[in-house]
Amino acid sequence: MFIEWNPKSGAIRIKEGGTNLATEKELKRVENEHTRAVISPNGWKLCLSDADKCQLFNLNKDPGETKNLFDSGQHQDLINRLTERIHQWQEKARDKVKV
Numbered sequence: 001m002f003i004e005w006n007p008k009s010g011a012i013r014i015k016e017g018g019t020n021l022a023t024e025k026e027l028k029r030v031e032n033e034h035t036r037a038v039i040s041p042n043g044w045k046l047c048l049s050d051a052d053k054c055q056l057f058n059l060n061k062d063p064g065e066t067k068n069l070f071d072s073g074q075h076q077d078l079i080n081r082l083t084e085r086i087h088q089w090q091e092k093a094r095d096k097v098k099v
Helices: 026-029 076-093
Strands: 002-005 034-041 043-049 055-058
Touching: 002 043, 002 076, 043 076
Parallel strands: none
Antiparallel strands: 002 034, 034 043, 043 055
């Protein structure tokens, strides 16, 4: 499964009065980022971003996506394979975003 987020898509909606989860500056950064993600059949989710940290989650062990494994140094082969799958999908979909 492939997922894409694009700037100003309306995906982020803040309730009246704001939020304690992120600063206004952080929300603006996320609102303006492009993210491409893939979820593998065996439960790994890789998110590549052009403006924020990249993320890797093992959805089988961490369905709430609480532990980002991208920078753990333990999954580089998996990251490389899933990154290639995202780039192949982007080429097929004619998606020009650099993630």
